[in-house]
Amino acid sequence: MKDPMFSDAHLQKLDALRKRYPKSKPLVLPALWMAQEQFGWISPEVMKYVAGLLDLPVSHVYGVVTFYTMFNTKPVGKYHVQVCTNVSCMLRGGDRLLAETCSRLKIRPGETTGDERITVTGVECLGSCGTAPAVQINDDYHENLSPEKLETLLNELR
């Protein structure tokens, strides 16, 4: 893999953000978000790059990345399907949604389809309990789903 390097847009955005905080350490989450957006996941090389940009030890960046659930420390499919399995969704079929989606795609939760198109993960409450069951695909929420509706949705995403 080539050495990672932020796009000019990201570098500018990061520079603008520097004025917003008294130190550079608080930029670690914003920088990691930019990294995930640009590279898809946070590899060890990316951690090193972000650490260098913010003048932080790599071990610190590693500690932050692994503390949070939303940073992917391994590659994910083009579509990251995150199915809520917490209580309100469970009461409305969230468990079945995860199980059936996985069996249709012939993968287990946390795995990616062979064509690297879809990763399915079970996640905690998405704050969509009133429109349960809920699924987050990349940045977008999809609500009031059934296994059938989710299948249609996934077929439409190409």
Place this chain on the structure above:
Amino acid sequence: MEEFSEKLILPDITDLHRIEVYEKNGGYSALRKALRMKPEEVVDEVKKSNLRGRGGACFPTGFKWTFMPKESDKPKYLCANGDESEPGTFKDRQIFEFNPHLFIEGALIAAYAMGIAVVYTYVRGEYAKWIDLLQRAVDDAYRKGYIGDKILGSAFSTEFTVHKGAGAYICGEESALMNSLEGERGYPRVKPPFPAQNGLWGCPTTINNIETLANVPHIISRGWEWFSKIGDSKQPGTILFGISGHVKKPGVYELPTGTLLTDIIHKHAGGVPGNKKIKAVIPGGSSTKWIRGENIEGVRMDADSLKAAGSSIGTGGIIVMDEDTDLVAVITRIAHFYHHESCGQCTPCREGCGWLEKILKRFSAGEATEGDLDLLLDVANNIEGNTICALGDAAAWPVQSFVGLFRDELERRVKKTPAPPAYVPPPHLVTSRS
């Protein structure tokens, strides 16, 4: 109690999220008014209104603001808490989407009242869409001179930054939120020192929930007396009640405090599908204690009434379970959540949450033994009150209440040691005489 049907936080006004529409409906006039008052007067107004925090702990907001030092040689900070990760809670997101300026205006008034020049709003990472909506509103407010240098020609200036979390329930806890904002892992801090003395980067800091701050403009424009008469007098105002689970019309309903729980379930949320009986209700998000279905009659949604019912108002996130629900599966799922979200700093929480989940899984699978019931309660009791932050309590409370209220459900899952088979003599021993 007086009937109050006005919606303060989420009124039915089309496109209220747009700054022009917000202004046309009186928006930012409370900020104008506050800027003509002395900061102490603003704090006093909020204090007298009796507004209490909507983030879960119900702490009196004006009182919290008085903890901030008036004079400080260090910068002071306001953190608006939009982490919203408590299962069953989905209300702050409505504010970001439908009335972001009300929250922004409230935060600006709070900043003015406490002499704060930097506001951070921390929003959970999953809310990418709502972060964009909020950011757009913030940009508009900057453009119109409500945020920035010398706001509306006054001597007051403040910056407003939206910070995106990255998936961790614990970052909603105020000290974990500050660590996360500082670029650390989101570990809660030992208190004291409290944030008002030693918050962000060691400076005086106040943390308030999004909905809490959204109440402030109304208090300033219409006065503390008016506000203090809405709903329950000890905890006045409206609350964005989120109701989910087995109801026909789940969603967010803005109603005065003290509204009957049964009214929210039946009148507003349309009752239970198939008119089934209610077996259990969680009244204020997953960390609050459960109430048995038979006991919800007469319970009002305010701090005192829920306390009397053995629970608390929490975030106002109501979860309804009908008679066919496998309650043991639900409490096991909740225990899994807290185990997953424990940051691992303190032993009673880290180990205890693991045990709660493990023991409950045994009940779920019908593999529990007689002693597991007492063990379960014992573990929960040993977590409560023995941890750095309230996540430990949040994990213990639902389990404690479950054992008290639904002992029968658990006992039914205890594995019966099969009785030794009766002795049947093999055929060759059976004689005609026996």
